[in-house]
Amino acid sequence: MSKHFDAIIIGAGQAGPSLAGRLTAAGKSVALVERKLFGGTCVNTGCMPTKAMVASAYAIHTARRGAEYGMAVGAVSVDFARVMARKEKVRLDARSGVESWLKGMKNCTVFEAHARFESPTEIRIGEELISGEQIFLNTGARAAVPDFSGVDEVSYFTNSSIMDLTELPEHLVIIGGSYIGLEFAQMFRRFGSKITVIEKGPRLIAREDPDVSDTIRAILEEEGIHVRLNAECIRFAKHEDGIAAGVDCTSGPPEVIGSHVLLATGRRPNTDDLGLDKAGVKTDARGYIEVDDFLRTNVPHIFAMGECNGHGAFTHTAYNDFEIVAADLLDNDTRRVTDRILAYALYIDPPLGRAGMTETEARKSGRKLLIGTRPMTRVGRAVEKGETQGFMKVIVDADTKEILGASILGTGGDEAIQSILDVMYAKRPYTTITRAVHIHPTVSELIPTVFGDLSPAT
Known part of the structure; x- marks a missing residue:
């Protein structure tokens, strides 16, 4: 016989824990299910650890410019192990904070396992079956790995796995000239790596205006970052000096030889192993859960918050999703996704x-x-x-x-x-x-x- 809850929340990213706090404070019984790391992308592989590394890179860069400010310094060296240890402390402290909060929350039962729908109201967690009046999906997304030729024959990092890097790359080749790729490009250049950014399009961060992307390219190139655009046929092969990344640009060598590769080529939603078909929940062609302006799916008692709904790939939009749901369900205060300014x-x-x-x-x-x-x-x-x-x-x-x-x-x-x-x-x-x-x-x-x-x- 399944245990029944007023609400089931799947995923402990930015929206889930805060919603659990509001629901339990309102006297509702809540089950929160997390299969891996508490805190979601932001805490574990996104904002917090990467911005800790950005801060280290900024401090190192400023120290190298010390003479400009009247500071007498010798050669600035980088202790990469300490950089990563600092990053690790930031994310572990944040993760443990979220986990302790949830496990100490009155009326909240935490399950650490994978959740799958058995029906529109039932969730299987390992051998256990639970049911809920309302179900909230906060399952996030993960790095997308395109089907590049030869990609399965070489070692590569994603934005998640590079967080566990133990050695400073000699030459990091980054595939993807957008937000994630450029942040890693500059920080690792400042740590001392040679960097090549390979972008399929005609300019960096194509979402921005040309004057913005051109200025950003100039800033990065001034620091010694090599940018290869119009890479129409990206491919990989093992090389005696590391990894060969095929570019096929209109100018420059047809291959770039690097010691390490980072794939920064977008995200895909964590929705393919939730059993959404058994709940009747609709997704779009890319796998994102379809929601209305109040974050309800086509099944009225099931909601989707955060990156899995395709309405924002940011921590602040995920948290706003929580605010919308809580306002509409608990505060009699109508808030909508379309109220949000990008x-x-x-x-x-x-x-x-x-x-x-x-x-x-x-x-x-x-x-x-x-x-x-x-x-x-x-x-x-x-x-x-x-x-x-x-x-x-x-x-x-x-x-x-x-x-x-x-x-x-x-x-x-x-x-x-x-x-x-x-x-x-x-x-x-x-x-x-x-x-x-x-x-x-x-x-x-x-x-x-x-x-x-x-x-x-x-």
């Missing part, structure tokens, strides 16, 4: 902060636009820090004065973008910012100025 950051140095539309998207919308830009060389804070790479760009609807989007590529850009995002959520015109008095000296103080210098898009 926002994210790329954590190279300097970082890219993004909110809303790109300029390319805004132009395609057919609106009459106003655009403002300012190089970071004209931002006092950036000059004082000696970090003047990048620029700010804002896009406004000329008729309604609505802020459509913004890109801040520069020191503090990931933080400064938030003030623009808040005005966008408040649905206030851009003039709200132009009349604001920001603190000097900061990066944010130039945001009113860049909005004050808007010009019609040509």
Whole structure:
């Protein structure tokens, strides 16, 4: 006979534990099932460990530039084992915090095993069968491994497995010139590896505007990172010096020989082994669980939160999924996925902060636009820090004065973008910012100025 719960949550990523906390506080009995590591991608292989490594790389890079700041230093060496030990402490502390919280939560029963549907209301966990009034899926996603020729004949890393690297690569070849690949490219270059980024498309991070991607490429190449674009036939083979990665670019050698390979080629949802067919839950062609604006699947008592629903591949969107579900079910407060404004950051140095539309998207919308830009060389804070790479760009609807989007590529850009995002959520015109008095000296103080210098898009 199965044990019955008011709610079953599958997955202890960003949304699941917080929802368990709200549901148990409301007096509901909750079963939370986690088959591997508490905390999900962010805690274990994503944000926290990678940004710990980014921080180490930034400190090392700054130390190498010490003379610019009047610091007398000798040659800066890298203790890669200590870099990885620091990273490991960050993620283990976070993981144990989530696990302890859940296991100490009143009215929450934690199962550490794989969960599969037996019916729309029943979940099998090993030999045990449990049932629930409501079921919440928070199963996340994993690295996608494309079917490149020869990929099964060589050793490679994904963004997850590279977290357990024990030696510094001599030459790390990164397949994929987007967010994950570029963060690893810069950090490992700063640790001392030779880096080649191979991208199938004509430019890096194709999702961004050309001026953003071109500036990012220049920043990375200035640090000695080699970029190979238009790689139409990526393939692999063993080589006496490591691994041969076939490129077939229009310029440059047809092969790159590296000691290690990182595949940073996207993600796929963890939905293929949940038995969703037995529950009648629909997925799209890529395997993402289909949900409505309230995160309900086609089966009304089953919800999907986080990366597995295809509505955001970020920690902040997963947490917002929890907030939407909790508000709608417990607070009588209607919140929707479509209320969300797209926002994210790329954590190279300097970082890219993004909110809303790109300029390319805004132009395609057919609106009459106003655009403002300012190089970071004209931002006092950036000059004082000696970090003047990048620029700010804002896009406004000329008729309604609505802020459509913004890109801040520069020191503090990931933080400064938030003030623009808040005005966008408040649905206030851009003039709200132009009349604001920001603190000097900061990066944010130039945001009113860049909005004050808007010009019609040509």
